[in-house]
Amino acid sequence: MKCAGFATVPLLLAGCKGPLSTLSPAGPIAQDIAWLWWALLAGAALLALLVFVLVALSFGRPREVPEKRWTFGLGVWFSLAVLTLTLAAALWVGERILPHGPALEVHAHARQWSWTFSHPGAQGPNEAEGVLHIPAGQPVDVLITSSDVIHSFWVPQLGGKMDAIPGRQNRLRIEATRPGTYEGLCAEFCGLEHASMRFEVIAHDPADWPPASLPVSPPLSPPALMEAPRP
Amino acid sequence: MRRVGGMGWLGWLIAGPTVWAAAFSVAYGLHGLGCELGWPALSLGPVSLQRVAIALPSLAAILVCLVLLARVKTALGPEAGIPRLGLWIGLIATLYTMAPVLVATSCRV
Missing domain, CATH: 2.60.40.420 (Cupredoxins -  blue copper proteins)
Known part of the structure; x- marks a missing residue:
């Protein structure tokens, strides 16, 4: 079952190449968009990791959880920081790809x-x-x-x-x-x-x-x- | 004083996000209208009419949240905790969503 799961990885990665892939840019504007895609993926991965850790911890023995660290530190400020950075990246790329100047x-x-x-x-x-x-x-x-x-x-x-x-x-x-x-x-x-x-x-x-x-x-x-x- | 779970208390509870949602919807509508009517080209002092029109609903929402924050303790007494949090969420969400409006290009060329 595990092998079958790993076997699908190359198939999925194959979608990253090809003439209709955003991740295979051939110009500076598409390059910016691809960069934003990777930045958003990194942000989503960090948040997903946090959720997976929480789920994993929930299977362990009941314990005292410091609210300051988990609820505010990671739940609020960490998530907000990731979202703010990705928002800033999106605004930056959005401005760069606008049609400014002659063409x-x-x-x-x-x-x-x-x-x-x-x-x-x-x-x-x-x-x-x-x-x-x-x-x-x-x-x-x-x-x-x-x-x-x-x-x-x-x-x-x-x-x-x-x-x-x-x-x-x-x-x-x-x-x-x-x-x-x-x-x-x-x-x-x-x-x-x-x-x-x-x-x-x-x-x-x-x-x-x-x-x-x-x-x-x-x-x-x-x-x-x-x-x-x-x- | 309103008791926890009552309609009045519920109203206070959702006041913050509701004020944010209303300001966001109005700003969204004015943005499209302004682009169509050429507001970015009209100056109001150092900024364009477009930016003022989009920022005003958010500023109004911030003002409403601040007024409600000042009154929530008087209105709800010891039950003011969660509604106060809701108002802070509305206030911060408004600031968060308004910030890009002040710097980003408003309409496509």
């Missing part, structure tokens, strides 16, 4: 059940279905809109997630350190085909940006722009 802007428009991306090209704006092209090594702001229901833009290796809300335009900053292909998905249940609402982000070498090989097309169609009026 290249691209558009992501969601609908059931696909994504249309628009970004600068060598001969003007390009529009692409299911593929977002960005330069590596620099911050990119994705301006996110939707034409039907609420979707959510998420590339776990490059940044946080952001809802695509009909009638609004939301902004999310992402960044890839190195050129490569990264996977993205809709992170908000949006109907029957939600699970297949995937896309790719191709980060290009900055020297080759904007890529000349992409087809030139007009920017987002008028109906799409009309549905996303408010910044």
Whole structure:
């Protein structure tokens, strides 16, 4: 039984790697988010340890328990200290990943059940279905809109997630350190085909940006722009 | 004087967390409203209208908790122990949840 328990550990750890893992970051913003995840895990582990110790002690012989140490020292102040540190970490990371300062802007428009991306090209704006092209090594702001229901833009290796809300335009900053292909998905249940609402982000070498090989097309169609009026 | 377990005593007991919950809900609502109406761009002296609007419910809650703390002993006599603790919890919870409001970015760009 014990062996079976240990055997599941590699299986569980396997989930930490891969193209859709937050714990396998490929850019500074995703790195910050992964760091926060580990900090929260450490905080949760400390609190869980305290509870396990209390449970273990409860199986022993009845004894005098110093209230000052257990109720106030560990129960109140220790827990409060852990929560305060994790809250501070979350605020710090939250501020760092906000879109402060200039960045290249691209558009992501969601609908059931696909994504249309628009970004600068060598001969003007390009529009692409299911593929977002960005330069590596620099911050990119994705301006996110939707034409039907609420979707959510998420590339776990490059940044946080952001809802695509009909009638609004939301902004999310992402960044890839190195050129490569990264996977993205809709992170908000949006109907029957939600699970297949995937896309790719191709980060290009900055020297080759904007890529000349992409087809030139007009920017987002008028109906799409009309549905996303408010910044 | 109210006896332990009575409705009045129960009211004192939950006063602190209730005041905190009310302030939190109002601040939460004003936060969304302020972002939509552009309050972060409107200055009220050294701070924005947005920050003032979110902080005010918490400051009111702190004031209410302090007033109730001053009166709890008179109202409940020897049964004031646990209700006083509840009021301290409400006061500290309000301070704890209000603190990030004073430093964090309020609305996304």
